[in-house]
Amino acid sequence: xxxxxxxxxxxxxxxxxxxxxxxxxxxxxxxxxxxxxxxxxxxxxxxxxxxxxxxxxxxxxxxxxxxxxxxxxxxxxxxxxxxxxxxxxxxxxxxxxxxxxxxxxxxxxxxxxxxxxxxxxxxxxxxxxxxxxxxxxxxxxxxxxxxxxxxxxxxxxxxxxxx
Amino acid sequence: xxxxxxxxxxxxxxxxxxxxxxxxxxxxxxxxxxxxxxxxxxxxxxxxxxxxxxxxxxxxxxxxxxxxxxxxxxxxxxxxxxxxxxxxxxxxxxxxxxxxxxxxxxxxxxxxxxxxxxxxxxxxxxxxxxxxxxxxxxxxxxxxxxxxxxxxxxxxxxxxxxxxxxxxxxxxxxxxxxxxxxxxxxxxxxxxxxxxxxxxxxxxxxxxxxxxxxxxxxxxxxxxxxxxxxxxxx
Numbered sequence: 072x073x074x075x076x077x078x079x080x081x082x083x084x085x086x087x088x089x090x091x092x093x094x095x096x097x098x099x100x101x102x103x104x105x106x107x108x109x110x111x112x113x114x115x116x117x118x119x120x121x122x123x124x125x126x127x128x129x130x131x132x133x134x135x136x137x138x139x140x141x142x143x144x145x146x147x148x149x150x151x152x153x154x155x156x157x158x159x160x161x162x163x164x165x166x167x168x169x170x171x172x173x174x175x176x177x178x179x180x181x182x183x184x185x186x187x188x189x190x191x192x193x194x195x196x197x198x199x200x201x202x203x204x205x206x207x208x209x210x211x212x213x214x215x216x217x218x219x220x221x222x223x224x225x226x227x228x229x230x231x232x233x234x
Numbered sequence: 235x236x237x238x239x240x241x242x243x244x245x246x247x248x249x250x251x252x253x254x255x256x257x258x259x260x261x262x263x264x265x266x267x268x269x270x271x272x273x274x275x276x277x278x279x280x281x282x283x284x285x286x287x288x289x290x291x292x293x294x295x296x297x298x299x300x301x302x303x304x305x306x307x308x309x310x311x312x313x314x315x316x317x318x319x320x321x322x323x324x325x326x327x328x329x330x331x332x333x334x335x336x337x338x339x340x341x342x343x344x345x346x347x348x349x350x351x352x353x354x355x356x357x358x359x360x361x362x363x364x365x366x367x368x369x370x371x372x373x374x375x376x377x378x379x380x381x382x383x384x385x386x387x388x389x390x391x392x393x394x395x396x397x398x399x400x401x402x403x404x405x406x407x408x409x410x411x412x413x414x415x416x417x418x419x420x421x422x423x424x425x426x427x428x429x430x431x432x433x434x435x436x437x438x439x440x441x442x443x444x445x446x447x448x449x450x451x452x453x454x455x456x457x458x459x460x461x462x463x464x465x466x467x468x
Contacts, residue, residue: 105253114256169255171248179241179248198242199249229241 095138096125102139103146109195110150112184120149143200147210154188175233182229189213190225197222329444329461 100121107117124145135141171177183191189211196207204222208215239247447468448456455468 101257101259105257108256109249109253117257169252171251171255173251175239175244176248176251179244180252183245183248194245195249198246199253226241226245229245233241233244 091134092125092129095128095142099139099142100125103142106143106195106200107146107150109199110147110192111153116153120146120153124149143202144206144210147196147200147202151192151210151212154192178233179229182232183225186225186228190221190228193218193221194225 103121103124104114104117107120108114111117111120124142128142128145131141169180171180183194186194192211193207196202196210197204202210204215204218207213208218211218213221444460446458446460448458457466457468458464459466
């Protein structure tokens with residue numbers, strides 16, 4: 072019989088399966104950091120957010136049915152919360168500077184970076200995170216219609232400017 | 235990318251590609267170790283995962299504070315430099331200093347006309363009165379006639395004029411705002427002379443001893459005494 076997983080306590084809640092936690096981290100941390108990076112424009116901030124999410128995730132009991140969906144929602148909520156707290160900072164997010172080595176993708180990426188933050192976040196959540204509009208609306212604390220409007224306007228700007 | 239790709243498809247691909255490049259697969263490898271917590275470890279102990287973000291924030295705050303401090307120090311340094319030898323107040327300029335400023339380390343008597351270049355004196359003057367852009371000495375000499383067209387920069391009456399030591403104004407650009415103040419720049423150092431009154435655009439025409447002769451646009455001639463900052467009409 073193998074040795075039982077070591078118990079780790081965070082606060083007062085016991086984590087009864089470190090192996091499962093590590094597996095979840097290995098499976099989702101990169102994708103979550105990428106999502107957080109797209110939403111924040113800062114890798115350091117993205118790593119902080121993902122780290123905090125996993126810290127809190129350790130105390131989730133019982134485990135969620137869909138681990139990925141649960142963690143993704145936690146990351147999105149955390150990003151939105153931090154955006155609200157630092158409204159001014161968020162409004163002037165640094166532009167994530169990456170070269171995509173494809174002129175069309177580079178052009179699209181530059182256009183996305185130039186979008187207003189709400190439009191950019193809505194598009195990222197819809198077309199990268201693949202969240203339904205209703206869930207985006209909940210995360211961004213906006214009516215569904217407003218989210219649809221952000222997505223529509225963002226796409227329109229892209230269509231107007233892509234060559 | 236296919237030519238028929240929709241904007242939505244391009245968007246998804248661009249976001250995916252950018253995220254992959256910005257956050258490579260291996261970038262979080264070392265992070266998992268930070269979650270390992272020894273049994274009995276204090277919640278606020280270093281290495282506790284819950285403390286990571288505050289630490290990073292503190293580091294960011296520290297870096298920001300350091301940057302802010304640097305800016306403040308730089309500003310203070312600039313302010314201090316206004317009173318430093320790099321910008322010599324008139325009251326601190328002795329006759330000897332004024333002489334060096336006006337004529338260089340050699341006296342005006344040692345200067346020879348340009349057409350006599352090649353003489354020993356000329357060679358000495360050329361050597362000792364290096365053009366401002368070639369010297370790092372903050373108190374080096376004002377370029378002499380032999381150093382043209384590198385020049386003496388004259389600021390006066392809220393405008394900035396650049397002229398050679400014995401020539402016409404070469405450029406005029408808005409800059410300084412103080413009126414009645416003539417600045418002479420030489421060898422990387424700027425010398426400030428608070429004169430009285432407004433004289434307009436000035437051209438350095440000549441210099442001797444501890445004074446510089448200037449001419450205004452209207453043709454009026456002035457002598458700026460570098461030891462007293464007196465600007466006298468000649």
